[in-house]
Amino acid sequence: MFGISDPGIWLAYLLALICLFYSIWFGVTHWNKGDEDSTNSQEPEK
DSSP: OTTOOOHHHHHHHHHHHHHHHHHHHHHHHTTTTTHHHHHHTTSOOO
16 A cells, blocks of 8 residues: 555554644643632732
8 A cells, every 4th residue: 555565554644643643633632721729829919
């Protein structure tokens, strides 16, 4: 398939794509996660 006959090469491409999609998912789900803590600490206590 596509001139690549070695299954190890296909495995490397597959793992690279899995890592890419995981890193995108992780970045989107954890976007600005620590910002709530830093803004709440600057508010005056009541």
